Amino acid sequence: MAVTEVRGSSTPTVDDAPPPAPAGSAAWRRNFQIAWPAALLGLVLFACFVLPFLAPIPKPIGGSVLNSLLPSFSPGHPFGTDPNGNDILSRVLYGGRTSIMVALAVNLIGLAIGGGLGAIAGHLGGIGDSVIMRLFDVLIAIPSLALIVAVSLSLGPGVRNTILTLAFFSVPAFARIARAETLRLREQPFMVAAKLSGTPMWRVVLRHIAPNVGPSLMTFAMLGLGVVMVIEGALSFLGLGIQRPSPSWGNMIADGQLSLSGTPNLVLWPSIALFLTVVAFNQLGEGLRSRWSGGR
Amino acid sequence: MTHLLEVNNVVHEFHVQAAGGVRGGTVHAVSDVSFHIDAGETLGVVGETGSGKSTLARCVLQAPRPKSGSVRFQGTELVGLRGRALQRGRRDMQMVFQDPFGSLNPTWRVTDIVEEPLIGFHDGDATTRRRRVRDLLDLVGLNPDTYGNRRPRQLSGGQCQRVAIARAIALRPALLVCDEPVSSLDVLIQAQVLNLLEQLRSELGLSYLFISHDLSLVKQVSDRVAVMHLGQLCEVGPADALYRSPRHPYTVDLLASIPSLDPTKPRSNARAISAGEPPSPLNPPSGCRFRTRCPRAQQLCADERPLLRELGPSHLVACHFPEPVNEPNGSATTPSSATPQFARP
Amino acid sequence: MSSAVLQVEDLRVRFDQPGYRVHAVNGLSYQLQAGRTLAIIGESGSGKTVSSRALMGLLPPTATVTGSVRIDGVELVGMPEDEMRRHRGTDLAMVFQDPTRSLNPTMRVGTQIVESVGAHNKEIDSAAARQRAMELLALVRIPDPQRRFYQYPHQLSGGMRQRVMIAIALASDPKVLIADEATTALDVTTQAQIMELLTELRSRLGTAIILISHDLGLAASYADEVIVMYAGRAVEYAPTRILFGQLRMPYTRALLDAIPRLERPSHSPLPVTPGQPPDLTALPPGCPFEPRCPRAQPVCAESRPPFVEHEGGHWWACWNPCTDGDSV
Numbered sequence: 001m002a003v004t005e006v007r008g009s010s011t012p013t014v015d016d017a018p019p020p021a022p023a024g025s026a027a028w029r030r031n032f033q034i035a036w037p038a039a040l041l042g043l044v045l046f047a048c049f050v051l052p053f054l055a056p057i058p059k060p061i062g063g064s065v066l067n068s069l070l071p072s073f074s075p076g077h078p079f080g081t082d083p084n085g086n087d088i089l090s091r092v093l094y095g096g097r098t099s100i101m102v103a104l105a106v107n108l109i110g111l112a113i114g115g116g117l118g119a120i121a122g123h124l125g126g127i128g129d130s131v132i133m134r135l136f137d138v139l140i141a142i143p144s145l146a147l148i149v150a151v152s153l154s155l156g157p158g159v160r161n162t163i164l165t166l167a168f169f170s171v172p173a174f175a176r177i178a179r180a181e182t183l184r185l186r187e188q189p190f191m192v193a194a195k196l197s198g199t200p201m202w203r204v205v206l207r208h209i210a211p212n213v214g215p216s217l218m219t220f221a222m223l224g225l226g227v228v229m230v231i232e233g234a235l236s237f238l239g240l241g242i243q244r245p246s247p248s249w250g251n252m253i254a255d256g257q258l259s260l261s262g263t264p265n266l267v268l269w270p271s272i273a274l275f276l277t278v279v280a281f282n283q284l285g286e287g288l289r290s291r292w293s294g295g296r
Numbered sequence: 297m298t299h300l301l302e303v304n305n306v307v308h309e310f311h312v313q314a315a316g317g318v319r320g321g322t323v324h325a326v327s328d329v330s331f332h333i334d335a336g337e338t339l340g341v342v343g344e345t346g347s348g349k350s351t352l353a354r355c356v357l358q359a360p361r362p363k364s365g366s367v368r369f370q371g372t373e374l375v376g377l378r379g380r381a382l383q384r385g386r387r388d389m390q391m392v393f394q395d396p397f398g399s400l401n402p403t404w405r406v407t408d409i410v411e412e413p414l415i416g417f418h419d420g421d422a423t424t425r426r427r428r429v430r431d432l433l434d435l436v437g438l439n440p441d442t443y444g445n446r447r448p449r450q451l452s453g454g455q456c457q458r459v460a461i462a463r464a465i466a467l468r469p470a471l472l473v474c475d476e477p478v479s480s481l482d483v484l485i486q487a488q489v490l491n492l493l494e495q496l497r498s499e500l501g502l503s504y505l506f507i508s509h510d511l512s513l514v515k516q517v518s519d520r521v522a523v524m525h526l527g528q529l530c531e532v533g534p535a536d537a538l539y540r541s542p543r544h545p546y547t548v549d550l551l552a553s554i555p556s557l558d559p560t561k562p563r564s565n566a567r568a569i570s571a572g573e574p575p576s577p578l579n580p581p582s583g584c585r586f587r588t589r590c591p592r593a594q595q596l597c598a599d600e601r602p603l604l605r606e607l608g609p610s611h612l613v614a615c616h617f618p619e620p621v622n623e624p625n626g627s628a629t630t631p632s633s634a635t636p637q638f639a640r641p
Numbered sequence: 642m643s644s645a646v647l648q649v650e651d652l653r654v655r656f657d658q659p660g661y662r663v664h665a666v667n668g669l670s671y672q673l674q675a676g677r678t679l680a681i682i683g684e685s686g687s688g689k690t691v692s693s694r695a696l697m698g699l700l701p702p703t704a705t706v707t708g709s710v711r712i713d714g715v716e717l718v719g720m721p722e723d724e725m726r727r728h729r730g731t732d733l734a735m736v737f738q739d740p741t742r743s744l745n746p747t748m749r750v751g752t753q754i755v756e757s758v759g760a761h762n763k764e765i766d767s768a769a770a771r772q773r774a775m776e777l778l779a780l781v782r783i784p785d786p787q788r789r790f791y792q793y794p795h796q797l798s799g800g801m802r803q804r805v806m807i808a809i810a811l812a813s814d815p816k817v818l819i820a821d822e823a824t825t826a827l828d829v830t831t832q833a834q835i836m837e838l839l840t841e842l843r844s845r846l847g848t849a850i851i852l853i854s855h856d857l858g859l860a861a862s863y864a865d866e867v868i869v870m871y872a873g874r875a876v877e878y879a880p881t882r883i884l885f886g887q888l889r890m891p892y893t894r895a896l897l898d899a900i901p902r903l904e905r906p907s908h909s910p911l912p913v914t915p916g917q918p919p920d921l922t923a924l925p926p927g928c929p930f931e932p933r934c935p936r937a938q939p940v941c942a943e944s945r946p947p948f949v950e951h952e953g954g955h956w957w958a959c960w961n962p963c964t965d966g967d968s969v
Binding site: 344345452454482483484485486487488490491494497509510511512513515516517518519535536539549550551552553554555556557558559560563565568569571572573574576 | 798800836837858899908914
């Protein structure tokens, strides 16, 4: 009465044919999502850290004023020179070293200290959690740029102090993420099972919490790298951060902006480098995030 | 004779703050619950959502520690123990959880998961541990060569549950606390896992505290059954007696509400249909907590909390006006109200 | 025969993922008369939920739906989304498993019912819509509807929320109500209450009900007809009494035997069906249950048994069916 017709029951129909697409295509697409930003990043790192030793590239400082403000594509100075006669290509490459190192260091410190404290706060709960997180709340509540300027002024300029200043402000964000993820984990039955298995706390943090919280923190760090480079530029703009004549992408852009209409190449080249690097880091973070979360 | 596990007057409450503090209060999750489990015995605890049965299971394991009461396991009082002493005290007590995927750390491999308790309690050196893990996987029906190196997401729900069981029995525990261990599995897989638990019980002499909302399931695995309602036990008894002749009106309603597999049988759930919804554990009724849904309730039920008393051999009922006994010949007898009260006040 | 309110013919659903293709529903056909209850029973991955979502047009864009679904003769497969939206609700409504996630936690339940009344009847004024919402709350037997109307979902119990969901589903007088595991998350006494409510509404309003469930007991107690699905196909179909009286399909028998029952003595081993359900990306050429089937013959692995009517009103797809009184 209810079932009316029988179709395609005994012989396999077209629908049952094996999937036409090769099984590897999904994996390939996922790999590509990570491969291209990784390749771009590799290129940038190679150019900044290796190329200056291989190619005849002049020093980034101590140029002759006779060569000042050469346009791009001048002989011997493909990106041109700055008002002091320094080669811009060279300054972009050497500045990249500083910018990338500062960004990496800031995020590593934030990841280690913030991630560690956040995970411990989330795992402990109770008073320990409240104390740690309220401290970070206070840090977050203060207008960040104003405080960065204040801290930077009191520490003084220089690469190391720039790193410390910026790290100081990346810690609370890492801590918040690590704590939220740990709280989510704490409700998972496998954490109770670990307790019943007699697993000591340090092992729970290292083996249960860290591998599960790690991916989110790594992703956040990748996105944070770009942000740090831009903020370092802002600091340079205020005369803090990396001190001239040492180049960083941030201070090159900051200086170049003063004469943007006359000599745009001062801003153009470091901006392109910054842009490519930030895009590479962000896309790599995004690709890793989707890979790590997709498998769950 | 001492029992393997003796739980006395356990109370656990927690505070909730729901939706922006609109409705906060104290959830009376477990209110004065006492029971015991003997070696080799399975006690099934059955109850609805919010009856506090899962909280009770966690309290037995001291995760979290109950607010008050006593949990004696193998002669050791667990409430009040901390750190290593607590870990040693409950070493022979392990748990199997409802969520097969949440039970296993997604970043670990199967062999590492099963090995965890062996490492935690320093049970053997690396080689003997490795061998034991292989034996355990074999025992729960997973080929160690095929599954040993997989991660949880490469397993089905039933296979995950087998891994969780292997981890739970790694230390040769005396008691396994199972909180809805098969309710997220499909029927055919559920039968496989239930049979595995049954096989382990007879081979390893395990005791179970088996928590479930499913009365038929509890009947299948249990020697004795406890019925829980809003944080209190209302009936405890040998499985056969309790199912043949339920004495608490709540047990009667629960049994009548199970959809029958025989379509020719008329539905007998009229009383449960009219009984309405369970009251909130935030604000349980005075006296007997079932009285608002009970057709037999009288003034006494509101005034005085009925305590568990023995109405048959090992058959305890917390009711002022219990249901008559279902005799095989159909006649019903009402017990004398002078039966002495069993539970401590 | 033509009084069927819903006609499903050769419904097929597949999901195209990069690299593989999941055959979720592979040729499902049935008819449903007004005022009847059809239970579709199966395990996870059997296609029971996907097939009902396909009726509602609620599948993600990766899904390809073919075949025919007609409500009162109107073909729904291939209908553009804006037109489909009109039919969804007025002709077909659905109640889901999780009433907590189906309701908006920030809106009063009354407002949510009023909204769905308004969505299907643009001309209705707000006073009339409110009136209708109150009636619906009373219809689904929510006590004290005047007060409940102004409450938020979290102030209601699970059973009450599911009643609200049913009220919302009934706001437009649907011809077919699909209950997708609607009582699975509820307790056994609350489940009985909701099922009795659905049964009562069915006879009062003449709504046809499709009961999607994994629970054979629910089908035996509340359905008029039962379809058992496995690997995206119907494998047995019959009026409830015939199906539970004279099981033919070994898979149905395995399901029924694996359920713990009150009549069974404690600790008795359950009959076990080994293995896992088949991989829906690569279905075998023969019967999909063959690798797990205790009655399997050589022919079962070679060719798929047709799903045909073997006895009056009783359909199955098996080369070696169970006979009366058989157990696996």
